[in-house]
Amino acid sequence: MLNIVAAESASSRPLTITLFLIFVAITLAITIWASRQTKTATDFYAGGRQFTGFQNGLAIGGDYMSAASFLGIAGLIALYGYDGFLYSIGFLVAWLVALLLVAEFLRNSGRYTMADVLAFRMRQRPVRTAASVSTIVVSIFYLIAQMVGAGALVSLLLGIKPGTTFLGMDADTAKVATIILVGALMIVYVVVGGMKGTTYVQIVKAFLLMTGALVMTILVLAHYKFNLSTLLGDAAAQSGKGEAFLEPGLRYGVESASGSATFYSKMDLLSLGIALVLGTAGLPHILTRFYTVPTARVARKSVLWAIGIIGTFYLFTLALGFGAAALVGGKAITAQDKAGNTAAPQLAQALGIDYLGGATGGAILLAIIAAVAFATILAVVAGLTLASSSSVAHDFYASVIKRGNAGERDEVRVARISAFVIGAVAIVLSIFAQSLNVAFLVALAFAVAASANLPAIIYSLFWRRFNTSGALWSIYGGLIAAVVLVFFSPVVSGSPTAMFPDSDWHFFPLNNPGIISIPIGFLCGWIGTVISKETDPEKYAELEVRSLTGHGAH
Amino acid sequence: MTTEATSSEKYLEVQRSAEFAGLRRKLRNFVFPMTIAFFLWYALYVLLSAYARGFMSVKIVGHINIALLFGLLQFLTTFLIAWYYSRYAARELDPTADKIKAELDEAAH
Numbered sequence: 001m002l003n004i005v006a007a008e009s010a011s012s013r014p015l016t017i018t019l020f021l022i023f024v025a026i027t028l029a030i031t032i033w034a035s036r037q038t039k040t041a042t043d044f045y046a047g048g049r050q051f052t053g054f055q056n057g058l059a060i061g062g063d064y065m066s067a068a069s070f071l072g073i074a075g076l077i078a079l080y081g082y083d084g085f086l087y088s089i090g091f092l093v094a095w096l097v098a099l100l101l102v103a104e105f106l107r108n109s110g111r112y113t114m115a116d117v118l119a120f121r122m123r124q125r126p127v128r129t130a131a132s133v134s135t136i137v138v139s140i141f142y143l144i145a146q147m148v149g150a151g152a153l154v155s156l157l158l159g160i161k162p163g164t165t166f167l168g169m170d171a172d173t174a175k176v177a178t179i180i181l182v183g184a185l186m187i188v189y190v191v192v193g194g195m196k197g198t199t200y201v202q203i204v205k206a207f208l209l210m211t212g213a214l215v216m217t218i219l220v221l222a223h224y225k226f227n228l229s230t231l232l233g234d235a236a237a238q239s240g241k242g243e244a245f246l247e248p249g250l251r252y253g254v255e256s257a258s259g260s261a262t263f264y265s266k267m268d269l270l271s272l273g274i275a276l277v278l279g280t281a282g283l284p285h286i287l288t289r290f291y292t293v294p295t296a297r298v299a300r301k302s303v304l305w306a307i308g309i310i311g312t313f314y315l316f317t318l319a320l321g322f323g324a325a326a327l328v329g330g331k332a333i334t335a336q337d338k339a340g341n342t343a344a345p346q347l348a349q350a351l352g353i354d355y356l357g358g359a360t361g362g363a364i365l366l367a368i369i370a371a372v373a374f375a376t377i378l379a380v381v382a383g384l385t386l387a388s389s390s391s392v393a394h395d396f397y398a399s400v401i402k403r404g405n406a407g408e409r410d411e412v413r414v415a416r417i418s419a420f421v422i423g424a425v426a427i428v429l430s431i432f433a434q435s436l437n438v439a440f441l442v443a444l445a446f447a448v449a450a451s452a453n454l455p456a457i458i459y460s461l462f463w464r465r466f467n468t469s470g471a472l473w474s475i476y477g478g479l480i481a482a483v484v485l486v487f488f489s490p491v492v493s494g495s496p497t498a499m500f501p502d503s504d505w506h507f508f509p510l511n512n513p514g515i516i517s518i519p520i521g522f523l524c525g526w527i528g529t530v531i532s533k534e535t536d537p538e539k540y541a542e543l544e545v546r547s548l549t550g551h552g553a554h
Numbered sequence: 555m556t557t558e559a560t561s562s563e564k565y566l567e568v569q570r571s572a573e574f575a576g577l578r579r580k581l582r583n584f585v586f587p588m589t590i591a592f593f594l595w596y597a598l599y600v601l602l603s604a605y606a607r608g609f610m611s612v613k614i615v616g617h618i619n620i621a622l623l624f625g626l627l628q629f630l631t632t633f634l635i636a637w638y639y640s641r642y643a644a645r646e647l648d649p650t651a652d653k654i655k656a657e658l659d660e661a662a663h
Contacts, residue, residue, distance in 0.1 A: 082621055082622070092632055095636075096588075096589070097589065100589055227616075229617045233617040243611065248607060269603070270597075277593065297648070538565065541568070542562060545568050548581065548651060549577075
């Protein structure tokens, strides 16, 4: 229906850039305001713990709904139909783990980081070191995936094709420039605004994203007179795949002539689902969000809001994905981007042409949605940088190097420096990684979070016998298992879509390690615990009483 | 910041009290079975998507098939479990937790 997007995106470019600059200006103003309100370590790490349940619920949504969610899932549905929807469900169900097992207890017994809870009744230095390592690994993987994605997206959304130039830059230079710009803004948000600034950036982004997705959903449904079945039927017909488009199996658990390939493909689907569900409650940048509210009860409320917001958002993406399949068409989408990441912006353009009067309307709606996508990327990378720099300063510097004798100002100064360094490292790594296929890093981040962090958190909170050795075994065991399995998997080598497609050292058949590495993480935690005699019933009594009642909460 | 003022004997004493044991039992009897239940329910959905494609592709109304309804049902159960937990916690857990906390805060001053 629409093969004119490249030209269109070039014509909507000034508007996209203007809207994006407005977003940057507003968020920078908020950041500077937040920096004036940031005086104590609690302000910097936890935004003063003064956010309401609704505000934090929105901010959680802002932290969680990455460009991979917004553009990625809409694109998956547009190209593979039902399986994109299947993928999104794991991201939502995961929040029940956070609600039932983690959020309130973490808020009650911790202060600024995940390690506060893990190290509560353990020997501080080794456990905090381990927690810091795993926090940085998870956050850096996630950061690189987001920033490389940002570079690729910007050229797509601004319509910079290979061979053409923009402000004197060709497509490759524009990608590098984008990565540097995104990285620089993220560093400014975190270093200057701390948790307060970052939280407001996420609230603004969540609001924009939800509004944009809602408007597009209504327009898509209105096109089909609010009949979901007609929309699905049209999407299936346009996809060229017929009814199979509405059924599982086009993307995950693909059936092929080879029995073993089919088996591994289905195992991969299961492995991915488990990692998504168990990984969310182990993501450091999500965990630190629970500290930004005054009490555990408000933390519970914020997770309830987050579940409502995130669930609604994935329902929107269902309409957006099938809408893009029906109104834009798979051919027009893959002509822009093989991975389907431009499905949502292309749909916006089609809807604009439909409802807002021709090409100008299309350009306007395209520009708005493209600007929302930039905002989405910026908010997520800021959250990741903050979580990892907090862990470096609070866990590694203050507890391991200074052995708990660092002053508050000193700690915050180190946190700011770390944010700068982590941001700079992420920029450099992303520039080197941009020609590689690193989309698997998001799934790997979830797998590490589920295999290393979640077992340690659950054992810490609920198992009396758990000790220092158990914590180290579960964190390092789960972390090493996940990373090693992925290193020897088809996403790194030995397949056409691998990070290194021309080499082959893979022997692990699955793309997602979770189904093996998560049990290893839990098992290591148990083995590590029982082989050590250390046990501290007094400290466990304190942790348990505090985590369940909120007594002595910071 | 009352922790320093509360001795470890006090925590052990509270932990052994019938009131706290009741709170812990009510919490664990809810969250552990519920976690296992929604995890199995989700795993069932993924397994059916992988292995029962004939069943999942059965159409209910128009182009709406069992797979889509099953997926939407996952949304519904997630919302319901979240709502049910918050109601359960407010009624069964929060009052006891507040009472124990108040006693501890009192003793610490």
